[in-house]
Amino acid sequence: MNRKLKNEELNRINVEEFKSVKKTPIIIVLDNIRSLNNIGSVFRISDAFLIEAIYLCGITAQPPHRDIQKTALGATESVDWKYYNTTIEAIQELKTNNYKIASIEQAENSIMLNEFNPVNEKIAVVFGNEVKGVEQEVINQSDLVIEIPQYGTKHSLNISVSCGVVIWDLFNKLNA
Secondary structure (H helix, E strand, O other): OOOOOOHHHOOOOOHHHHHHOOOEEEEEEEEOOOOHHHHHHHHHHHHHOOEEEEEEEOOOOOOOOHHHHHHHOOHHHHOOEEEEOOHHHHHHHHHHOOOEEEEEOOOOOOEEHHHOOOOOOOEEEEEEEOOOEOOHHHHHHOOEEEEOOOOOOOOOOOHHHHHHHHHHHHHHHHOO
């Protein structure tokens, strides 16, 4: 039988340790995300996989905010974040710092996530608005577009689900 572990048995690092530990070379860019719960979930995902930072762009809300905190559960304290008026500003800074820009979207010539293999590089992953997706202007500035393969009748996933799927996949590939 498997016994469920208690929180104190999980050996989690604290915020100070998190700040000093080597990060996964990924920055998450949120392109005009409207749901505060989605933003909080992205902070939790980022904490779980030691993501370098989150860039909050446009209408994307910033901590501290009660509804972000509700789902982030303190991850806004551990994960570095920065706000930009536009996603293009964030992309331009990332390119200056040699990040490969990958928009997560359904687009012509996209690469399926399961076929994408990052080559020991810094990558910025852009997730778009819940209704409109990643802005076309941002896609135009991206180095590539990655698509999550989907096989059912629906053709979209919630942004926090998409983020979890993509970050888990990239984390595994970068740490293989």
